[in-house]
Amino acid sequence: xxxxxxxxxxxxxxxxxxxxxxxxxxxxxSLWADARARFLSNKAAMVSVVALALIVLFSLFGQSLSQFxxxxxxxxxxxxxxxxxxxxxxxxxxxxxxxxxxxxxxRVVQGSRISLAVGIVGAVIAVLVxxxxxxxxxxxGGRVDSIMMRLVDIFMSIPYMFVLILLLVVAGRSITMIxxxxxxxxxxxxxxxxxxxTLSIKNREFVEAAIAIGVPTWRIILRHIVPNLLGVxxxxxxxxxxxxxxxxxxxxxxxxxxxxPLTSWGALISEGVKxxxxxxxxxxxxxxxxxxxTIFCFFFIGDGLRDALDPKDR
Amino acid sequence: MLNFIIRRVAxxxxxxxxxxxxxxxxxxxxxxxxxxxxxxxxPQVLANIEAKYxxxxxxxxxxxxxxxxxxxxFDFGPSYKYKDRSxxxxxxxxxxxxxxxxxxxxxxAIVVGGILGMSAAIRxxxxxxxxxxxxxxxxxxxPNFVMAPILILIFTLWLGxxxxxxxxxxxxxxxxxxxxxxxxxxxxxxxxxxxxxxxEVLRSNFIRTARAKxxxxxxxxxxxxLKPSLLPVISYLGPAxxxxxxxxxxxxxxxxxxxxxxxxVNSAFNRDYAVMMxxxxxxxxxxxxxxxxxxxxxAWIDPKIRL
Numbered sequence: 325x326x327x328x329x330x331x332x333x334x335x336x337x338x339x340x341x342x343x344x345x346x347x348x349x350x351x352x353x354s355l356w357a358d359a360r361a362r363f364l365s366n367k368a369a370m371v372s373v374v375a376l377a378l379i380v381l382f383s384l385f386g387q388s389l390s391q392f393x394x395x396x397x398x399x400x401x402x403x404x405x406x407x408x409x410x411x412x413x414x415x416x417x418x419x420x421x422x423x424x425x426x427x428x429x430x431r432v433v434q435g436s437r438i439s440l441a442v443g444i445v446g447a448v449i450a451v452l453v454x455x456x457x458x459x460x461x462x463x464x465g466g467r468v469d470s471i472m473m474r475l476v477d478i479f480m481s482i483p484y485m486f487v488l489i490l491l492l493v494v495a496g497r498s499i500t501m502i503x504x505x506x507x508x509x510x511x512x513x514x515x516x517x518x519x520x521x522t523l524s525i526k527n528r529e530f531v532e533a534a535i536a537i538g539v540p541t542w543r544i545i546l547r548h549i550v551p552n553l554l555g556v557x558x559x560x561x562x563x564x565x566x567x568x569x570x571x572x573x574x575x576x577x578x579x580x581x582x583x584x585p586l587t588s589w590g591a592l593i594s595e596g597v598k599x600x601x602x603x604x605x606x607x608x609x610x611x612x613x614x615x616x617x618t619i620f621c622f623f624f625i626g627d628g629l630r631d632a633l634d635p636k637d638r
Numbered sequence: 639m640l641n642f643i644i645r646r647v648a649x650x651x652x653x654x655x656x657x658x659x660x661x662x663x664x665x666x667x668x669x670x671x672x673x674x675x676x677x678x679x680x681p682q683v684l685a686n687i688e689a690k691y692x693x694x695x696x697x698x699x700x701x702x703x704x705x706x707x708x709x710x711x712f713d714f715g716p717s718y719k720y721k722d723r724s725x726x727x728x729x730x731x732x733x734x735x736x737x738x739x740x741x742x743x744x745x746x747a748i749v750v751g752g753i754l755g756m757s758a759a760i761r762x763x764x765x766x767x768x769x770x771x772x773x774x775x776x777x778x779x780x781p782n783f784v785m786a787p788i789l790i791l792i793f794t795l796w797l798g799x800x801x802x803x804x805x806x807x808x809x810x811x812x813x814x815x816x817x818x819x820x821x822x823x824x825x826x827x828x829x830x831x832x833x834x835x836x837x838e839v840l841r842s843n844f845i846r847t848a849r850a851k852x853x854x855x856x857x858x859x860x861x862x863x864l865k866p867s868l869l870p871v872i873s874y875l876g877p878a879x880x881x882x883x884x885x886x887x888x889x890x891x892x893x894x895x896x897x898x899x900x901x902x903v904n905s906a907f908n909r910d911y912a913v914m915m916x917x918x919x920x921x922x923x924x925x926x927x928x929x930x931x932x933x934x935x936x937a938w939i940d941p942k943i944r945l
Binding site for chain 2: 474477478479481482483485486487489490491492493494495566570573574577578579580590593594596597600601605608612615616619620623
């Protein structure tokens with residue numbers, strides 16, 4: 325008796341469960357959704373994203389918070405920066421004055437903008453050139469591949485810091501030259517990584533299918549190979565940005581990079597070091613803080629992305 | 639093996655040639671001749687000076703003479719700014735300094751980094767491991783031009799223990815800060831490398847066999863795991879050497895140690911193209927050679943690489 329009553333109830337429940345399972349299966353997660361979930365659960369990376377977003381906002385809109393600009397020299401402060409030029413909220417000079425009596429807050433805003441721009445633009449150029457070069461070499465293969473990659477080997481073993489400095493001295497120090505000089509070498513690693521990935525992709529069925537229906541080579545590279553490289557490229561590009569920033573800061577620290585009135589983190593840190601002896605530590609502290617935090621953020625985000633996207637770990 | 643050596647040398651030679659031609663070409667395209675100054679020289683005098691340095695010859699002849707000078711007499715050319723200071727003089731003066739703090743930093747980076755990395759791997763997920771990983775991440779974002787001023791701030795300005803710069807014949811007080819500043823980031827990289835390779839080695843079959851045999855942990859680590867886990871460090875020697883030379887730009891300009899980097903940066907500011915070119919070619923070819931030797935050494939030790 326109880327059995328007969330329970331039977332239809334259980335059937336209904338089973339059907340409901342089956343339906344539920346079906347719906348769950350329909351909502352299957354794509355690779356990207358999977359990766360996103362993994363990235364979002366990485367605390368260090370998420371904190372870094374927020375911090376980095378703040379720094380980018382600071383570099384873009386920071387000057388609107390201040391009533392001063394980065395070029396006006398306050399002659400009253402000059403010569404007495406240590407006493408009168410301290411950072412203070414009241415007089416609106418949040419980061420104080422630099423050694424030449426300019427408002428340091430706006431100098432840091434400007435420096436952040438240039439350093440970030442060099443890092444991001446440099447990385448974008450490196451990614452574009454490196455991806456296309458590597459994908460082409462890997463996809464065409466054979467003799468073209470070995471010539472192209474031998475060329476990369478040769479360029480890679482040139483100690484580029486010397487050539488970069490020589491270039492900057494001979495062609496004049498300017499931001500454009502820094503872009504050119506850094507861009508000349510930054511794509512090499514990228515092209516190697518991309519080539520390796522391309523080799524493993526190019527024998528897959530969808531590429532064979534594309535070849536079979538007569539899609540031209542360059543179109544296969546752009547439409548079928550490159551999108552499948554995206555994961556690796558994104559991870560590497562994130563790690564490339566801090567490297568670019570470091571290189572630019574290195575050059576600017578030596579005084580061979582961006583020139584006054586422009587500035588960058590490296591140049592500001594260098595100024596801070598020079599005036600360290602006079603006890604004006606904020607000259608060093610503020611740019612150093614932004615520099616270190618940014619590099620940290622990019623490393624953590626890159627690490628998080630690698631964990632999220634790298635197929636090796638799955 | 640011979641095949642590998644030939645292939646490796648086949649990359650090194652064009653690299654050397656490109657480096658040579660690129661530096662030479664850059665110097666030729668530099669704005670203004672080497673003797674252009676605010677007060678123009680009489681053309682007769684200029685012609686005499688240019689003839690003295692061989693600058694009236696065709697460019698290819700100049701390049702040829704320069705290369706022959708390097709090969710036969712190890713002469714990397716004169717300075718056009720200071721009559722008494724050729725590239726060779728600069729090398730004789732600056733190189734011992736750079737080499738001194740460079741080699742010490744290098745040794746410290748390998749020893750400390752190696753020990754840190756290995757002990758972190760042996761006690762994976764312990765406090766020591768987290769400490770080591772934290773240190774390596776921290777050191778990565780503190781390049782030498784950030785480390786150096788922080789060190790000066792702490793040890794010279796606050797504590798007053800160490801002199802803030804100078805060389806003084808290489809007394810130890812003058813060496814401490816340059817060595818720490820230069821070695822930190824390499825130490826971190828080496829620690830990371832050895833940690834990950836040690837972890838991999840410890841999970842491999844031959845270690846499991848050694849454990850199954852009942853060998854004590856100490857024997858397993860020192861006799862079996864140590865050597866293979868140090869292998870990747872060898873491939874890092876090349877970049878570390880480059881880092882030592884380019885790092886000397888920073889070290890010399892912050893600490894005033896007067897190494898090779900000081901002269902390089904100085905000649906960049908003075909637009910002393912001849913010295914820059916000479917130093918670029920010399921240090922560049924040393925780098926290329928060193929990388930080649932390291933690669934060959936690595937392939938000799940680890941046959942898998944030769945493929």
